[in-house]
Amino acid sequence: MINEQAYELGSKRSVIREIFEYAKKRGEEIGQENVFDFSIGNPSVPAPAKVNETIERLLRETPSVALHGYTSAQGDKEVRAKIAANLNFRFGVGVSADNLYMTCGAAASLCAALHAICQSGDEMIVFAPYFTEYKVFVEGAGAKLVTVGANADLLPSITEFERAITPKTKGVIVNSPNNPSGVVYGEKTLQALAAVLRKKQEEYGAPIYLISDEPYRELVYDGEAVPFPMNYYENTLSCYSWSKALSLPGERIGYVAVSPKAKESEKLYAAVCGAGRKLGYVCAPALFQRVAAECDGLTGDLSVYKRNRDLLYAALKGYGFSCVYPSGAFYLFMQSPEADAYAFCERAKKYELLFVPSDDFGLKSYVRIAYCVDTETIKRALPKFKELAKEYGL
Amino acid sequence: MINEQAYELGSKRSVIREIFEYAKKRGEEIGQENVFDFSIGNPSVPAPAKVNETIERLLRETPSVALHGYTSAQGDKEVRAKIAANLNFRFGVGVSADNLYMTCGAAASLCAALHAICQSGDEMIVFAPYFTEYKVFVEGAGAKLVTVGANADLLPSITEFERAITPKTKGVIVNSPNNPSGVVYGEKTLQALAAVLRKKQEEYGAPIYLISDEPYRELVYDGEAVPFPMNYYENTLSCYSWSKALSLPGERIGYVAVSPKAKESEKLYAAVCGAGRKLGYVCAPALFQRVAAECDGLTGDLSVYKRNRDLLYAALKGYGFSCVYPSGAFYLFMQSPEADAYAFCERAKKYELLFVPSDDFGLKSYVRIAYCVDTETIKRALPKFKELAKEYGL
Numbered sequence: 001m002i003n004e005q006a007y008e009l010g011s012k013r014s015v016i017r018e019i020f021e022y023a024k025k026r027g028e029e030i031g032q033e034n035v036f037d038f039s040i041g042n043p044s045v046p047a048p049a050k051v052n053e054t055i056e057r058l059l060r061e062t063p064s065v066a067l068h069g070y071t072s073a074q075g076d077k078e079v080r081a082k083i084a085a086n087l088n089f090r091f092g093v094g095v096s097a098d099n100l101y102m103t104c105g106a107a108a109s110l111c112a113a114l115h116a117i118c119q120s121g122d123e124m125i126v127f128a129p130y131f132t133e134y135k136v137f138v139e140g141a142g143a144k145l146v147t148v149g150a151n152a153d154l155l156p157s158i159t160e161f162e163r164a165i166t167p168k169t170k171g172v173i174v175n176s177p178n179n180p181s182g183v184v185y186g187e188k189t190l191q192a193l194a195a196v197l198r199k200k201q202e203e204y205g206a207p208i209y210l211i212s213d214e215p216y217r218e219l220v221y222d223g224e225a226v227p228f229p230m231n232y233y234e235n236t237l238s239c240y241s242w243s244k245a246l247s248l249p250g251e252r253i254g255y256v257a258v259s260p261k262a263k264e265s266e267k268l269y270a271a272v273c274g275a276g277r278k279l280g281y282v283c284a285p286a287l288f289q290r291v292a293a294e295c296d297g298l299t300g301d302l303s304v305y306k307r308n309r310d311l312l313y314a315a316l317k318g319y320g321f322s323c324v325y326p327s328g329a330f331y332l333f334m335q336s337p338e339a340d341a342y343a344f345c346e347r348a349k350k351y352e353l354l355f356v357p358s359d360d361f362g363l364k365s366y367v368r369i370a371y372c373v374d375t376e377t378i379k380r381a382l383p384k385f386k387e388l389a390k391e392y393g394l
Numbered sequence: 395m396i397n398e399q400a401y402e403l404g405s406k407r408s409v410i411r412e413i414f415e416y417a418k419k420r421g422e423e424i425g426q427e428n429v430f431d432f433s434i435g436n437p438s439v440p441a442p443a444k445v446n447e448t449i450e451r452l453l454r455e456t457p458s459v460a461l462h463g464y465t466s467a468q469g470d471k472e473v474r475a476k477i478a479a480n481l482n483f484r485f486g487v488g489v490s491a492d493n494l495y496m497t498c499g500a501a502a503s504l505c506a507a508l509h510a511i512c513q514s515g516d517e518m519i520v521f522a523p524y525f526t527e528y529k530v531f532v533e534g535a536g537a538k539l540v541t542v543g544a545n546a547d548l549l550p551s552i553t554e555f556e557r558a559i560t561p562k563t564k565g566v567i568v569n570s571p572n573n574p575s576g577v578v579y580g581e582k583t584l585q586a587l588a589a590v591l592r593k594k595q596e597e598y599g600a601p602i603y604l605i606s607d608e609p610y611r612e613l614v615y616d617g618e619a620v621p622f623p624m625n626y627y628e629n630t631l632s633c634y635s636w637s638k639a640l641s642l643p644g645e646r647i648g649y650v651a652v653s654p655k656a657k658e659s660e661k662l663y664a665a666v667c668g669a670g671r672k673l674g675y676v677c678a679p680a681l682f683q684r685v686a687a688e689c690d691g692l693t694g695d696l697s698v699y700k701r702n703r704d705l706l707y708a709a710l711k712g713y714g715f716s717c718v719y720p721s722g723a724f725y726l727f728m729q730s731p732e733a734d735a736y737a738f739c740e741r742a743k744k745y746e747l748l749f750v751p752s753d754d755f756g757l758k759s760y761v762r763i764a765y766c767v768d769t770e771t772i773k774r775a776l777p778k779f780k781e782l783a784k785e786y787g788l
Contacts, residue, residue, distance in 0.1 A: 001600050001657075002665045006510050010668025011661075017467075046458035055453060064440035068642045073411075104498045104646060104675060111674030116400050133671075140672040206395050248462045250680025252498060252646075263395075267405075271396045274404025277527075278534040280505030281498060285679045286644025 009136060015360050016040065016132075019345075023354050030352070036381040037373070038355045041179060041330065043247035044372045045300035051246060054294045058287065071289060073282035074273055075102025075255070079293040083255065086296050091228040099260055101272045102284035105252035106215045106241035107133065108276075110173075113211050113237045113256050114141035115275035116268065122170035124211075127156040128362035129333070131179050131213070143170060147362050154181045154324050154333065158192045165200045171209035172197070174229055177216040180361045180368035181333040182309075182326025184220060187227050194233040201235070207263045210236045215254075218245040218299050220328040221306040234261040237272070242292050244329075247300040253288040305330045308371040308378050315382050320394030330372040333358070336365045337392040347391065351384040403530060409754050410434065410526075413739075417748050424746070430775040431767070432749045435573060435724065437641035438766045439694035445640060448688045452681065465683060467676035468667055469496025469649070473687040477649065480690050485622040493654055495666045496678035499646035500609045500635035501527065502670075504567075507605050507631045507650050508535035509669035510662065516564035518605075521550040522756035523727070525573045525607070537564060541756050548575045548718050548727065552586045559594045565603035566591070568623055571610040574755045574762035575727040576703075576720025578614060581621050588627040595629070601657045604630045609648075612639040612693050614722040615700040628655040631666070636686050638723075641694040647682040699724045702765040702772050709776045714788030724766040727752070730759045731786040741785065745778040 013021075016039055023037040058067055074080070080097035087095050103109045118124065118141040125146045126134050138145045148164050151157050161172075174193065176185035185193075193210070201208045212229040217240065220226055230236040241254030258269040276282055312332055316323050322335040334355075336344040341357035345367060348355065358366035371378065407415075410433055417431040452461055468474070474491035481489050497503045508531055512518065516537040520528050522544050532539045540563075542554045555566075568587065570579035579587075587604070595602045606623040611634065614620055624630040635648030652663045670676055706726055710717050716729040728749075730738040735751035739761060742749065752760035765772060 002511050002662055003509060003513050003669065006665040006668035006672060007661055008668060009671050010510075010664035010666065042459075042463055044459060047462055051462075052453045052458070055449065059446045059449060064446070064641065065436075065438060068441055068445075068644050069436055070643045104679070105677075107674035107676065115397060116404075117396050119397050136672055137674060140674075247458065249464045250462050250677060252675070252677065252679045267401055268396055270404035271400040272404065274400035274402060275397065277403050278400060278530055279673050280501035280503075280531060280534075281646070281675060282501065283499075283644060283646065285498070285646045285682070288679070 014132060016356050019354050019356060026352070034352055036353050036377060036384060038353070038369045038371065041370045041372060042249060043244055043300060044374065045247055045304050047247040048295060048298045048300060050295050050298060051248065051291055054291045055287065058290055068286060070283050071286050073277065075100065075284055076286070076289050079289045082293040083296055087257065090297070091231060093228065093230050094260055095257055096260070099258045099265070099269060101256045101269070101276060102289055103254045103256060103276065104281050104284050105254045106213065106239060106243060107137065108252070108279070108281050109239035109241060109254045109256045110134075110137050110211065110213060111140065111279055112272050112276045113239055114138060114143070115279060116271035117209050118143040118170050121168060123166060123168045124170060125161065125164055125172040126362070127161075127174070129154065129178070129180050129358055129366070130173070130362050131175060132360045134173055150363065154178070154183045155185065155189050156193070158196060161193065162196045162200070165196070165208065167204050169200070169208055171211055173211045173213055175213040176226060176229075177219055177328025179216065179329055180331050180356070180358065181324055182329045182331045183324060184224070184226055184327040190227050190229055190232040197233055197235070207235045212236055212238045214238055215241045215244045216329040219302060219305065219330060221302070221309055222327055224327070226328065230257070230259045234259055235263060237268075242296070245299045246292070246295055248288070251285065251288045253285055253292045304375065305372060308373070308375055311375065311378055312369070312371050316385060319386050319389035321385075321389060330370060332369040332371055333366050334369060336367055337394060339365050341365055341367055348388055351388050353381060353384050353388060408526060410750055413748050413750060420746070428746055430747050430771060430778060432747070432763045432765065435764045435766060436643060437638055437694060438768065439641055439698050441641040442689060442692045442694060444689050444692060445642065445685055448685045449681065452684055462680060464677050465680050467671065469494065469678055470680070470683050473683045476687040477690055481651065484691070485625055487622065487624050488654055489651055490654070493652045493659070493663060495650045495663070495670060496683055497648045497650060497670065498675050498678050499648050500607065500633060500637060501531070502646070502673070502675050503633035503635060503648045503650045504528075504531050504605065504607060505534065505673055506666050506670045507633055508532060508537070509673060510665035511603050512537040512564050515562060517560060517562045518564060519555065519558055519566040520756070521555075521568070523548065523572070523574050523752055523760070524567070524756050525569060526754045528567055544757065548572070548577045549579065549583050550587070552590060555587065556590045556594070559590070559602065561598050563594070563602055565605055567605045567607060569607040570623075571613055571620060571722025573610065573723055574725050574750070574752065575718055576723045576725045577718060578618070578620055578721040584621050584623055584626040591627055591629070601629045606630055606632045608632055609635045609638045610723040613696060613699065613724060615696070615703055616721055618721070620722065624651070624653045628653055629657060631662075636690070639693045640686070640689055642682070645679065645682045647679055647686050698769065699766060702767070702769055705769065706763065706765050706772055710779060713780050713783035715779075715783060724764060726763040726765055727760050728763060730761055731788060733759050735759055735761055742782055745782050747775060747778050747782060
C-alpha cells in the first residue's frame with residue numbers, strides 16, 4: 001500500500017551502519033577505547049576556527065529576519081558570487097553566480113544533478129569502486145546504474161568505459177579523490193575519459209554529462225593538486241559539499257556548479273534548479289550558506305589525516321598486506337587476504353578491528369579503512385593488524 | 395536531452411516570484427517605502443531571542459566534531475525524543491523518537507511523506523485553495539493531483555471530497571491554518587474528513603493517508619488552539635517546519651511525524667526514512683536540529699501578526715471588500731471585485747499595492763494578501779486600498 005521501494009531503502013540498514021551499530025554495542029561491553037572502528041567517514045578534526053567565529057559574527061551583525069530568512073531558491077546571490085570567484089581563482093573556469101545552485105549537502109547536489117539530466121530508461125555509468133549511495137540516487141532519478149571495472153591501480157578501465165557507453169548513456173559519475181579507494185584521478189585519466197566522452201557524444205549526437213562528485217577535493221597529501229574535471233570536459237556538473245574540507249558533515253551545505261561551456265548551459269542550470277524544486281530543497285540552509293562562502297578554501301587540520309595515512313600505509317605494507325596507495329580523501333583500500341571480504345572482516349572483529357567489506361562499493365575482495373580517527377587510535381590498532389596479518393601467514 | 399520537466403520547473407517563475415521581482419525593481423524606481431509588497435510569506439518578526447542564545451551556547455559548550463558532525467540519518471535521537479515529548483505534552487498523541495524523521499524544512503517533509511506512500515498512478519487529493527507547490531511535490535512523487543473545491547467559508551466541501559475519492563486515492567493533504575486563506579480547520583471539519591476517510595478506506599480495503607502540512611500550527615490569533623489532525627484520524631503523517639513559528643525559514647529545519655496508530659506504523663516510518671534517503675536528505679542540518687529541539691513551542695512575537703490582521707481585515711471590510719476571516723497563518727484572502735483576479739492585481743499595481751491572484755492556488759477570483767510586514771506598512775497602505783475600492787465603486 002505504501003511505496004515498497006522506499007520501505008526497502010528505509011528498512012535495510014547499510015553494511016556501514018551495521019558495523020557502526022556493532023561498534024557502539026561492543027564498546028559498551030569492553031570499553032570504547034578497545035574497539036578500533038574504521039568504518040565511518042566522519043571528519044575527526046575540528047572545523048577551522050573561522051567557522052564558529054563567522055557564525056558568532058553573523059549573529060551579532062545581521063538582523064534575525066535577514067540572517068534566518070529565505071534566500072533566493074538557488075541560494076543567496078552574494079554567496080554564489082563569492083564561491084564562483086574562488087572557483088575561478090583556483091581553477092580558472094569562468095563560472096558566475098548564475099552557474100551555481102546551493103544545496104543541502106553532497107547527496108542533494110548529486111540528486112539535483114541527476115534529476116536534472118535523467119529520465120526513465122537512461123543509463124548512468126559509475127566506476128568501481130564507487131560510493132554505495134550512487135545506486136540509490138541514480139535509481140531514484142529513474143535511471144539504471146551501469147558499473148565499469150577498475151584497473152589494478154583502481155583507476156577506471158578506459159577500454160571498458162568506452163564499451164559500456166550506449167545510446168542510452170546519459171552520463172558518468174566521477175569521484176576523485178575517491179571514496180572508498182583514496183585514489184586521485186590524474187590529468188591523464190581525465191583527458192582519457194574526456195576523449196571517450198567527446199567521441200561517443202559525437203557518435204550518438206547527444207550530450208553525455210560528467211557528474212563530478214567532489215567532497216574530498218581539498219583532501220590530498222602529497223603536494224599535488226587535484227585536477228578539476230570541469231577543466232577537461234565541457235558537459236560537466238561539479239557537485240560539492242563542505243562536509244569534509246570544513247568538517248561540517250552535519251550542516252548540509254554544498255552546491256552544484258554547471259559548466260558555462262556545457263551545451264545549452266543556461267537550460268541545464270534551469271533544469272538543476274527545477275530538480276531541486278521538485279525534490280523539495282530550494283534555499284539551502286541560510287546561515288551556513290554565508291559561513292561556507294566566508295570559509296571556502298579553508299580546511300581543518302589536514303596534517304592529522306596525512307600523518308594517519310603515512311603511519312597506517314607504511315605499517316600495513318610492512319605487515320604484508322596489499323594496499324592501494326591513497327593520495328587523497330581519508331580512506332585506505334586494502335586487499336582482503338582471502339577472496340571473501342566479509343569473512344575477512346569477521347575475522348578482523350576478533351581483534352576488535354572494524355572496517356567495511358568492498359562488495360557494496362561494487363568490487364570484491366577489498367576492505368575500506370577510514371583513517372579519519374585519532375592518531376593514537378591508529379597507533380594502538382597497529383599491533384592488532386600485525387596479529388591479523390600473522391593469522392593469514394603474511 | 396535533459397529532463398524537460400525539471401527544465402520547465404526551473405525556468406518558469408512562479409507568479410509570486412514574478413511579483414517579488416517586480417516589487418524590487420519598482421522599489422528602485424520610486425523608493426522601497428512607496429511599494430506595498432504583500433506577496434511573500436516571509437516572517438517579519440525576529441526569531442525568539444533563545445534561538446541565537448542557544449546557537450551561542452552550543453558553539454561554546456559542544457566540541458566542533460560533535461556539534462557539526464553527522465547525526466543519525468533520521469535525526470539526533472535526543473532531539474527527536476525532546477520533540478516527541480513536546481508533541482505528547484501539547485496534544486497527547488503518544489509519539490516517540492522513533493515516529494519522527496527530521497528534515498530540511500517543510501518542502502522536504504512533504505516530499506518525504508509523499509514519496510513514502512505514493513507510486514505511479516496514485517491520486518492525491520488537495521482542497522482548494524492550496525499551496526501552489528503541492529502540485530510539484532505530488533507529481534514529483536509520481537501521483538496525480540486531484541482538486542476538491544471549497545464551500546463559501548473556504549472550508550473543504552465534504553460532499554465533493556467523498557465523491558473525489560476513488561480506488562486510486564492514496565491520500566489527502568490538509569493544511570490548517572491554511573496558506574493562502576488563513577482559515578483554520580475546526581474540530582467538526584476534521585471529524586467530517588476523518589469519517590469520510592474511514593468509510594472509504596473500509597470500502598476499498600486499503601489505507602488512505604492524511605498528510606497534514608502544519609508550518610502555521612502555532613500562528614492563530616483568537617485564543618482557540620488549532621486541532622491536531624493526528625488526533626482525529628489514525629493514518630496521519632504530520633509534516634512540520636519551524637520556519638514560521640520560530641521565524642527561521644532560511645534554516646530549513648522540520649520533521650515528519652508518523653502516527654503510532656497508523657496501519658503498520660513502523661513500516662510506514664521506514665518508508666519515510668527510505669524516501670528521505672532516495673531524495674538525498676538524510677541527516678537534517680545538525681546545529682538547527684538542536685536549536686529547534688531547545689526552542690520548540692516558542693514563537694516570535696505573534697502579537698504583531700494579530701495586530702496586522704485586525705487592522706487590515708477591519709479596514710478592508712470597511713472599504714467594501716469581501717474578505718474571508720483569517721483566524722491563522724499570516725494571509726488574508728480577499729474576493730476580487732472583478733472576476734479576473736489577474737486584472738484586479740494589475741489595477742492594484744497603479745496604487746503600488748502588490749498581492750497574488752488566487753488562480754495558482756486552485757481557486758479563481760480571490761487575491762492573497764500576506765500581512766507579515768511592518769504594521770506601519772499596512773497603515774500607510776490603507777488609503778491606497780480605499781482608493782482602489784472606490785475605483786470599483788464599492
